Amino acid sequence: MAFAQLQLAAPLARAVAEMGYESMTPIQAQAIPVVLQGRDVMGAAQTGTGKTAAFALPLMQRMLKHENASTSPARHPVRALVLLPTRELAVQVAEQVELYGKYTNLRSAVVFGGMDMKPQTLELKKGVEVLVATPGRLLDHIEAKNCVLNQVEYVVLDEADRMLDIGFLPDLQRILSYLPKQRITLLFSATFSSEIKRLASSYLQDPVTIEVARSNAAASTVEQHFYSVEGDDKRHALHHVLKARGIKQAFVFVNSKLGCARLARSLEHEGLKTTALHGDKNQDERLKALESFKSGEVDLLVCTDVAARGLDIKDVPAVFNFDIPFHSEDYVHRIGRTGRAGAAGLAVTFVAKSDQRLVTDIEKLLKTKIELEALVFEENLPDIRKQGHINDGRRLYREDGSDQRRPEDFARGPRADARRSRPVAQDPFFERPYEPSLPADAAPSWEAAAGRPGARTVSSNIKTKRKVPALFQSA
Template identity: 75%
Template structure:
């Protein structure tokens, strides 16, 4: 099996770029996938996260597309020939950067399009012509509908983190995108995990694929030291600070399950003096990219994030990952802890397990196929000890029995004196005005209750000539006045 990049017979331009990036020996997924892709076969590759899947599909695709390389400035000479689809914006931006580095000494063009950004700069890049297009499904459909890109000459399609894209509902978008592509093409699927359902769906996209699995499905990297501590929810933040202090950890990912919890935890850690940034879906794309770049450069020590950062992000030398919350999806645990211990380096993964996480731990044990042992941790609670009081001089003093008694007496006196002083400061009330007897007098009706209504009382005395046997017409109140009769024309 090929183990060195020099044995692949890559072009001098690509070999030079690979050497500058410090690549010498291939990882297992690269050693098995690159020769197969160079032959033009479809590939279904499963490997642990952080094992170099990006180079496994990018290098052979660039090598095969060198036959189309040209220095023409005409956009028509640079149609899209390779399409790389990814689930998240951060991962798309990262893969696009890697493609540019691998192809820097060639005339092959590449660009990236993803949501959360203005479409105009992306449209301008697409109009210039690109051979390699890296995109998220939603934004790519926007450009297709706007007729900013044509995909009828695509020869290679890569679905990176394919299981994630299908899990989060991108299947309809993928089907629409694939309908715009030629039927004769090479399709590559790479992911850290493959469920049986995802394999069945993927088989409809691939033609006679070569399945490559360099590690047991859903396995975690052996270079990562894993610890699961039983911690109550109220103590998690204190335990996190304690582990950071005891182990001397300078930089780490901190994963939470919700966007609101991510923002709150980041603000809380920032108030406690830790250099922290938040990364979640409610952040604008510019804020997300700035937080990620600050973490890469070391300007930020703790990156508190949701699972938007769990997949594929390649940040070297991150010593630790903290699962502040156990993930709802067990497979996300594999991706989270894969942010450390990358490229053979050692790493630390710490998970906090509370009493309500029993079902989630059961799902995780089923996925990993082994029993997980929960460890006890001696937590130095940062609380006010009993029998101590603040003397008002910004220092806590130890109190004996007499001190506590004197303190209680002093507080009682102070509270009594404060109540008396407040009573003295109250303004005197104005004398009450004499009561009006008219308002105190009970209600007396002015008309007897058995008296007839006023409209039945005749305004004129009854005529004496009327017979006593003739009853007068009873009058009723009228809501509307009758309209006057129209005058007759003579």
């Protein structure tokens, strides 16, 4: 179905044409007509299928009846509220909304945590019709009386399952309690879990269910490879695949913030332009990392699953699963960063022996048998393993199962820690025979020796205790 068939208002149609939209994706073709009718929607769609346009365009089409050129903030109340789980996703959705409405008088703004509230407050005070927000920061502005939500007509809960995973349910319930009862609510989720269905039954009124792709459906344009590689060889394997495939940019996913920082630092030392993106980065650092990757200043973006959803960067040729995700659903979300909009993509997963259970979980989700491939390294490629390894807390052993010293180690002379194996010098004091202690009323040894010639006497700084009458002694 073509966008021309929607009969959008001229300002929206012009913006859509400039963005190069011609044919609608499945979620857009099914959701846009329903939203234009004013129905609630409960939609399940894979990340990167065009969900933003699926809800933003019909909502803005319906809101054009309120459009006005007034500069008064009172004439621009919040009428559409879009809630998202992460800062990156909020920024990207806000950018899309701004592009759709560039030829209208509808105002939009985005608020999220990790930054000073003052610039956001100034935007809210000017008046906005479309407010994109993360739940926590929105509650901060509500409590500070920076925004009023009593005229909201449309609510979008995007990536609702992720918001529940993060623990935003209490915040969502508080926010929804501030909104008018009569409204249109749109809920989008990767899966229809029992928690999502319970949330929908509480806040959606007779919703239309739309499911265009299951969470276990990986994009057909993504070429997937699973290589059997042990942990100490993963960086070497990463260099090999990058060179063999001629890959210029890629996402590299790991499971922990600490592993993310260490891997990024190691790859940087090995000559790859790398930056890290994880939860401990403040907002300025996160935005800087994303901009560096988008502009091509950085080759590899090493990130945790905090960035697995919501990153919408075009033309990313490859995704590497340096660590296999603990949850099989996250595998689909990770590889969804490449092969977007019909483009070809590559997903490479490094599998260690200890990862077999996680691979089995992915097989169950994809309903496909995964064949592990062997990876033969090029001889002319520098062996990264000789440059050290990432300290993951595990002891390294020889490939033959032993941890003994090699013959060439003995030719290097005594080991640096050989001094620690020498016996400690014994103190003769502890070898002396037992001597009974002196009676309590006996004179000290230094006092008894005072009469001997050349004997050490008591220092003049030591004052001897004077005898005083019992009357003045303390009890």
